[in-house]
Structures are given as C-alpha cells and as structure tokens.
Amino acid sequence: MCALKVYNSYTRQKEVFTPLTAGYAGMYVCGPTVSGESHLGHARPFITFDFIYRYLLHLGYKVRYVRNITDAGHFEEEGREAEDKISKKAVIEKLEPMELVQKYSNLFHWAMRQFNNLDPSIEPTATGHIVEQINMIEKIIAEGYAYVVNGSVYFDVKKYSEHYPYGKLSGRVLNDLLETTRELEGQDEKRNRQDFALWKAAPPEHIMRWKSPWGEGFPGWHIECSAMSTKYLGEQFDIHGGGMDLQFPHHESEIAQSTICNKQVPARYWLHNNMITVNGKKMGKSYGNQIMLTQMFSGNHPLLEQAYSPMTIRFFILQTHYRSTLDFGNEALQAAEKGLKRLWEAYEVLQKFPRGANQGPAADPELDGKVNTLLGEMDEFMDDDFNTAKVLANMFELVPVINSIRGGQIRVDALSGPTMARLQSYFKSYLEDIMGFTSESAGGDHKLGGVVDLLIEIRKDARAKKDYAASDKIRNQLLALGIVLKDEKDGGVSYSMA
Numbered sequence: 001m002c003a004l005k006v007y008n009s010y011t012r013q014k015e016v017f018t019p020l021t022a023g024y025a026g027m028y029v030c031g032p033t034v035s036g037e038s039h040l041g042h043a044r045p046f047i048t049f050d051f052i053y054r055y056l057l058h059l060g061y062k063v064r065y066v067r068n069i070t071d072a073g074h075f076e077e078e079g080r081e082a083e084d085k086i087s088k089k090a091v092i093e094k095l096e097p098m099e100l101v102q103k104y105s106n107l108f109h110w111a112m113r114q115f116n117n118l119d120p121s122i123e124p125t126a127t128g129h130i131v132e133q134i135n136m137i138e139k140i141i142a143e144g145y146a147y148v149v150n151g152s153v154y155f156d157v158k159k160y161s162e163h164y165p166y167g168k169l170s171g172r173v174l175n176d177l178l179e180t181t182r183e184l185e186g187q188d189e190k191r192n193r194q195d196f197a198l199w200k201a202a203p204p205e206h207i208m209r210w211k212s213p214w215g216e217g218f219p220g221w222h223i224e225c226s227a228m229s230t231k232y233l234g235e236q237f238d239i240h241g242g243g244m245d246l247q248f249p250h251h252e253s254e255i256a257q258s259t260i261c262n263k264q265v266p267a268r269y270w271l272h273n274n275m276i277t278v279n280g281k282k283m284g285k286s287y288g289n290q291i292m293l294t295q296m297f298s299g300n301h302p303l304l305e306q307a308y309s310p311m312t313i314r315f316f317i318l319q320t321h322y323r324s325t326l327d328f329g330n331e332a333l334q335a336a337e338k339g340l341k342r343l344w345e346a347y348e349v350l351q352k353f354p355r356g357a358n359q360g361p362a363a364d365p366e367l368d369g370k371v372n373t374l375l376g377e378m379d380e381f382m383d384d385d386f387n388t389a390k391v392l393a394n395m396f397e398l399v400p401v402i403n404s405i406r407g408g409q410i411r412v413d414a415l416s417g418p419t420m421a422r423l424q425s426y427f428k429s430y431l432e433d434i435m436g437f438t439s440e441s442a443g444g445d446h447k448l449g450g451v452v453d454l455l456i457e458i459r460k461d462a463r464a465k466k467d468y469a470a471s472d473k474i475r476n477q478l479l480a481l482g483i484v485l486k487d488e489k490d491g492g493v494s495y496s497m498a
Contacts, residue, residue, distance in 0.1 A: 305334075
C-alpha cells in the first residue's frame with residue numbers, strides 16, 4: 001500500500017493512514033436527512049467521500065463504506081430542540097411521513113447517480129435501527145452518563161467532561177458552551193444546559209413514535225449514527241466523514257456516546273470537508289440562498305445564469321481541495337465547464353494514440369522525463385490528503401503535450417513506449433476511476449430525460465395540491481426550452497422536443 005496521509009480533525013494534523021486491519025478499510029459518512037431535496041451544499045460531502053472511497057479502492061483496500069439515511073426525528077440543536085423535520089414536512093406536503101421519506105430518498109439517490117457516485121456498501125436507515133439505539137441508550141444510563149426526565153433521556157455532558165475531553169474534535173470549551181447555549185424548548189428538564197437528548201418523549205400529535213423503556217417517543221439525532229456505525233463497522237473503525245458543520249454538536253456527541261458504550265473513540269481518523277458558500281455565507285435555508293440540485297441541472301434559479309451538468313458541478317467541487325472553502329459563482333462554474341471539456345477532449349485524443357508503439361528510447365528524453373515527473377507527482381498529491389486540486393493542475397500541464405502530439409508539433413515517438421502507456425493509464429485511472437468523471441456527451445439524452453421526468457413528477461405533485469401556478473410555470477419553462485408536455489387521458493404525461 002502507498003503511504004497515504006490524511007488530515008485527522010481529531011488530532012488536527014496529518015497522519016499516515018494505518019487501518020485497523022491490513023488491507024481493509026471501514027468508513028462511515030453521515031448521509032442525508034430525507035425531509036427535503038438536497039441542495040448544492042449537500043453535494044460536496046457526498047462527492048468528496050465518493051472520490052475518497054474510490055481512491056481507497058484504487059490503492060487496493062477492501063472498503064466497507066457505510067452511509068446512513070436519517071429518516072426519524074432529527075433534532076434542530078440551533079432551533080426548537082424537539083422539532084422533527086420529517087413529521088413537520090409530512091404535514092406540510094400532506095403525505096405520510098414514510099411516504100415523504102421515500103420520495104426524498106428516491107430523489108437523493110437519483111442525484112447521486114447523476115454525479116456518478118458509487119453506491120455505499122451499506123445504507124442503513126435510522127428507523128430500521130430503533131432497537132440498537134434503545135440498547136445503546138440503556139447502556140449509557142447504566143454507566144451513569146444519562147438520566148430520564150418525563151419520558152425523555154438526556155446525556156450528561158458535564159459528568160462526561162469530568163472524565164473525557166468533551167469538545168476535543170470541535171475545539172469547543174465546555175464553559176463557553178454553558179455561556180452560549182440558547183434557551184431551547186425542554187431546557188427546564190435538563191440538569192445542564194449543554195446536555196443533549198438521546199430519546200425524546202413524543203407529544204400526542206407526534207406521528208413518528210416508538211415504544212421504549214421510557215415511554216413512546218423517538219430517538220435523538222446523534223444516537224442514530226453511533227448505533228449504526230457500531231453495528232456495521234464495530235466498536236472502533238477507521239474513518240468517520242462528513243461536512244465540517246457536523247463537527248459540533250453531531251460528531252462531538254457521537255464521540256461521547258460511543259466512548260461510554262464502547263470505551264474508546266469510535267473512529268481513528270475524522271475527515272471533514274469544508275462548505276460551499278454563496279458570497280461568503282454558508283448555503284442554507286436560513287440564509288435564503290439554497291440552490292437545489294434539480295435547479296442546478298435545469299438552470300431554474302435566480303442566482304443561475306445557465307444550467308450546469310452534474311459533471312461540471314463535480315469538477316467544480318474537485319478542482320478545490322476538500323478542506324478549503326468553495327464559493328459559488330457563475331463565472332467559476334462556467335470556467336469549470338470549459339476546463340472539464342478541455343481535459344476530457346485531450347483524454348479522448350490520448351486514448352487514440354497507439355499504446356507503446358515506440359519500442360525504442362524517447363526521441364525527446366527531456367519531455368519524457370517531464371511527463372513522468374508530472375505523473376509521479378499526481379500519486380504524491382493524492383497520498384497527501386487527497387489533493388485533487390494539484391492532481392488536476394498537473395493534468396492540465398499535460399494537455400498541451402497531448403494536443404501538440406495530435407497536431408504534429410511533437411512527434412508521437414517523442415515519448416518512450418512505457419511513458420505513453422503510463423500517460424494513457426494515468427488519465428484513465430484519475431479521470432474515470434478515481435475522480436469519477438464521465439463523458440458529457442455519452443448518455444446526455446438519458447440524463448436530460450431523467451431531469452424532464454423529475455420535473456414532470458414535481459409538476460404532478462403541484463397539480464395534486466392544486467398549485468396550478470407552479471404546474472403552469474414548469475410546463476411553460478420546459479416549452480421555452482423546446483420540450484412540449486402532453487397530459488394523457490389516463491393521467492400520465494408524455495413529452496416531445498419541439
């Protein structure tokens with residue numbers, strides 16, 4: 001195996017990746033809360049950990065990649081503590097909660113396919129692991145680090161911090177948390193303001209509820225991931241990933257829960273991607289700057305000057321190191337679109353060169369050496385905390401060489417046979433296998449059809465709710481793009497190109 005180094009958020013330094021079991025890697029990544037559609041900001045962690053997964057496979061590891069689906073009570077630590085996003089959205093959309101979950105799970109999986117993300121090895125759901133969560137909570141209570149109040153169960157952060165370094169991952173200091181914690185619903189039940197819920201008693205109107213030793217209720221957000229990661233990866237595993245916005249309170253709480261249950265920090269390496277911002281602000285509902293993925297693909301959003309393909313968005317994300325902030329902008333996305341096109345065209349040209357046709361030495365030893373140096377550096381960059389930005393920069397340095405060979409400015413035998421074969425192999429491995437790019441032209445009509453089918457479903461939902469303004473808007477905007485919708489007598493919808 002190569003000497004892969006990763007930046008461990010827990011220790012705040014780069015460390016050589018040494019898995020618990022040689023040749024195997026276990027990775028847990030926090031998945032989506034399926035109470036709504038994913039936006040551009042959500043795309044970054046899933047694309048980031050997809051190429052990390054791909055690279056581990058490339059290095060020869062057998063990887064168990066676990067990415068969960070949060071489909072049960074998701075506490076808003078910065079808002080009303082007992083708010084359940086699934087139940088609330090189900091009421092708004094007049095759907096059964098699990099009907100809503102299925103709708104947005106399907107939409108999430110569809111988006112992941114557009115990005116050419118590999119499926120995880122296991123994709124557990126929170127609602128499918130209620131028993132495991134209850135068992136874990138019982139263990140925490142038995143250890144003396146949780147308490148029951150009015151049917152709810154809270155984790156005792158103050159007691160935990162007397163024995164363990166609470167806040168180590170996020171850099172938060174417990175005394176600061178005491179001063180800055182908001183006045184939230186249910187605070188009067190807690191012994192300490194910073195304590196978090198492991199289980200919440202369900203009020204009479206709450207739809208999603210399960211029986212427990214403490215009464216009917218639903219799980220806290222944090223306990224879900226602790227229970228699922230333990231079940232599928234063991235009491236300790238190699239990598240835990242997610243967006244940096246999850247460091248506190250989510251991952252900090254996971255560490256606390258799992259440490260009490262399993263007597264050790266659950267993951268050895270904590271990897272966090274940075275955020276996508278809009279004019280320097282985090283993309284989120286509270287800022288009113290969310291751009292849904294379907295809007296990115298269709299261009300139907302006030303902040304968008306045009307539609308952007310999934311591969312353009314993937315390239316936009318990977319051209320910046322995953323731990324660096326990435327600011328949204330039409331100019332940046334359009335530059336990404338042009339950059340990917342230039343790189344892919346060079347790749348297609350390269351594939352047509354005869355592999356290893358030059359059996360003799362390189363006609364240009366200096367150029368041959370330069371190409372080999374650039375290729376060797378690509379491995380070094382990826383092994384240095386997955387630096388895709390530098391890998392792509394080297395690939396762009398190789399594009400003029402490829403184009404000059406095609407144009408005849410450089411002889412095809414300027415490179416030795418082994419170097420040409422290595423160049424072709426590296427472009428294939430990095431562009432397709434590791435970074436996950438696909439041809440923009442291949443399957444383009446299929447992708448367009450997928451987007452249209454999705455918009456037809458959204459329009460169907462709008463018509464069912466008698467939101468005819470939204471229904472007409474979708475129909476008219478598709479017509480403006482040359483796509484004609486036809487409502488069939490049986491309730492179906494067909495379309496054709498004008």
